[in-house]
Amino acid sequence: MTRPFIFCHMLTSLDGKITGDFFKSEKAKSASLQFYNIAFGKDPYYKNQGWLSGRVTSDDNFTFYKEPALSANYQPVPAGDFISQVGAEMYYISLDPSGKLGWEKNTISYRETVATVIEVLTERVSEQYKAFLRELDIPYIIAGKETIDPQVTIDKLQTYFQLDSIMLGGGGVINWSFIQAGVCDELSLVLAPVADGNPDTPSLFNAIGGQADGKKFADFKLIESKVLADDALWLRYQVE
Ligand SMILES: NC(=O)c1ccc[n+]([C@@H]2O[C@H](COP(=O)([O-])OP(=O)(O)OC[C@H]3O[C@@H](n4cnc5c(N)ncnc54)[C@H](OP(=O)(O)O)[C@@H]3O)[C@@H](O)[C@H]2O)c1
Known part of the structure; x- marks a missing residue:
């Protein structure tokens, strides 16, 4: 039995943050809707279950x-x-x-x-x-x-x-634990053209506790890059 396809689909600010004041920006709201339509919505790119x-x-x-x-x-x-x-x-x-x-x-x-x-x-x-x-x-x-x-x-x-198709949907702690375990096939990143400079909010990947003892870094190979509306970017990477 082949294991399910696992893709990590996340919306981040330009500095890789996954939550914070930047979400109040109109550009982030637009990116958030586009993010939704890629994996949910009426005709999504990813058919996740x-x-x-x-x-x-x-x-x-x-x-x-x-x-x-x-x-x-x-x-x-x-x-x-x-x-x-x-x-x-x-x-x-x-x-x-x-x-x-x-x-x-x-x-x-x-x-x-x-x-x-x-x-x-x-x-x-x-x-x-x-x-x-x-x-x-x-x-x-x-x-x-x-x-x-x-x-x-x-x-x-x-x-x-x-x-057979499961989205890894954040936050940063769960994302990193699945990457470290080698069970994530693809990373789909919607990058909103915003930032709020907060040093304390979680980012796309966060190692906690014992997890820091495992794999120290991950490499990604670019599959596709696409410009979305309102200056957002959609980046798809294979997890190497
Ligand atoms: N921008 C986006 O696309 C996006 C998407 C999703 C979430 N978010 C935001 O991300 C923020 C939260 O992120 P976060 O990194 O702080 O936390 P998180 O990954 O949502 O949750 C971390 C917690 O989940 C449990 N956990 C995760 N992986 C585990 C593992 N392998 N083994 C055991 N327990 C595990 C632990 O729970 P216990 O603490 O109970 O032990 C851990 O403390 C939220 O504000 C959320 O809204 C943003």
């Missing part, structure tokens, strides 16, 4: 740092993965290694796209949190002991949900 996001990205955009509503009287949870919602049109796959995210329903909306949530957990996650996910009918897979193993994640997504 789901996108992977880090825990911080999920909290910033969808769960807003709410505490999960855990029940003290939860039902005992069988060991292993919880596979549900097979055959959904689109998935939002959220890496949540210790089970922090306070979901309130099992779907999210991004512009016109509605996606079914899948949680990727480690063995550290409590039975109580897993019971909470089951209650919301949010499928989960366990993909590592302490930290999430990108290869195991991809294998399980393909086996259980038949995903």
